[in-house]
Amino acid sequence: MREGGIxxxxxxxxxxxxxxxxxxxxxxxxxxxxxxxxxxxxxxxSVIFVTExxxxxxxxxxxxxxxxxxxxxxxxxxxxxxxxLGLQGxxxxxxxxxGADILxxxxxx
Amino acid sequence: xxxxxxxxxxxxxxxxxxxxKTATRGHKLLKDKSDEMIRQFMLYVRENKRLRxxxxxELQAALKSFMLARAVSSDAVIEEAVLMxxxxxxxxxxxxxxxxxxxxxxxxxxxxxxxxxxxxxxxVSSELDTSISSLTTLLPKLLKLAEVEKTCNMLAxxxxxxxxRVNALEYVMIPQLEETIKYITMKLDExxxxxxxxxxxxxxxxxxxx
Numbered sequence: 001m002r003e004g005g006i007x008x009x010x011x012x013x014x015x016x017x018x019x020x021x022x023x024x025x026x027x028x029x030x031x032x033x034x035x036x037x038x039x040x041x042x043x044x045x046s047v048i049f050v051t052e053x054x055x056x057x058x059x060x061x062x063x064x065x066x067x068x069x070x071x072x073x074x075x076x077x078x079x080x081x082x083x084x085l086g087l088q089g090x091x092x093x094x095x096x097x098x099g100a101d102i103l104x105x106x107x108x109x
Numbered sequence: 110x111x112x113x114x115x116x117x118x119x120x121x122x123x124x125x126x127x128x129x130k131t132a133t134r135g136h137k138l139l140k141d142k143s144d145e146m147i148r149q150f151m152l153y154v155r156e157n158k159r160l161r162x163x164x165x166x167e168l169q170a171a172l173k174s175f176m177l178a179r180a181v182s183s184d185a186v187i188e189e190a191v192l193m194x195x196x197x198x199x200x201x202x203x204x205x206x207x208x209x210x211x212x213x214x215x216x217x218x219x220x221x222x223x224x225x226x227x228x229x230x231x232x233v234s235s236e237l238d239t240s241i242s243s244l245t246t247l248l249p250k251l252l253k254l255a256e257v258e259k260t261c262n263m264l265a266x267x268x269x270x271x272x273x274r275v276n277a278l279e280y281v282m283i284p285q286l287e288e289t290i291k292y293i294t295m296k297l298d299e300x301x302x303x304x305x306x307x308x309x310x311x312x313x314x315x316x317x318x319x
Contacts, residue, residue: 006198013179014172021241049251074251090157097147
């Protein structure tokens with residue numbers, strides 16, 4: 001299998017904390033940088049955590065890798081706050097598989 | 110539904126009947142598979158939601174204290190503090206079979222942990238310690254989240270594909286086969302009837318001659 005470990009891509013403020021716990025971090029600032037970085041990382045790393053801003057930038061890439069086993073690209077909230085991107089992803093999955101959102105609908109009521 | 114373009118022969122009829130039998134059986138099996146996949150998917154997706162909510166909350170708290178630490182000390186100090194991490198987190202990957210979908214499973218391989226904090230306590234504020242210790246405990250959960258989320262993604266994709274197959278069988282393949290079988294049976298019966306009338310006619314024509 002892949003030997004690559006865990007990578008974190010995002011703005012500097014958010015990823016620096018991860019560096020201290022021994023994860024490979026890659027700070028990016030622009031959309032193009034982010035896309036390039038994730039594209040190259042996708043070949044060697046098996047898990048890539050990206051901050052929500054980056055996740056928005058690389059939406060196409062995430063879609064492409066979604067149905068493949070590796071790499072796993074996971075959006076995480078950044079230091080700036082949570083935009084609920086992760087939960088949106090879950091919702092989209094449920095809608096795709098079942099046709100209607102039955103998971104979140106129930107709790108809203 | 111249009112019938113298939115085949116010759117109305119007995120041989121073709123037999124062939125089509127076997128195909129129909131296989132298609133019906135396949136349809137039933139795929140439908141069962143779809144049901145079970147959706148059940149499994151629901152389990153995973155609930156877990157996914159729970160994990161995500163948990164992780165996002167904790168992660169934000171950790172990042173917040175990191176931001177606080179950055180605010181207290183200067184950038185250079187913080188960067189120097191975390192520049193050389195004392196551990197490295199490795200990862201071994203294997204795969205698990207969920208409803209004939211190969212999903213990844215991750216295991217953390219911890220490097221030699223000499224000391225969790227790669228800096229001297231004198232230079233930085235205590236927020237950094239809190240942040241790093243909570244991030245360390247959060248890492249397994251993050252990986253679990255990655256695993257579950259990928260499983261959900263792949264299952265959702267597979268469910269969609271499977272549904273297409275089921276529908277294609279149910280609404281295209283099977284009606285087509287049934288129609289064609291009906292057409293061939295009718296044609297063969299018609300031929301048979303034509304043959305009988307012809308025989309009767311011939312017999313009648315022969316009779317008066319006797």
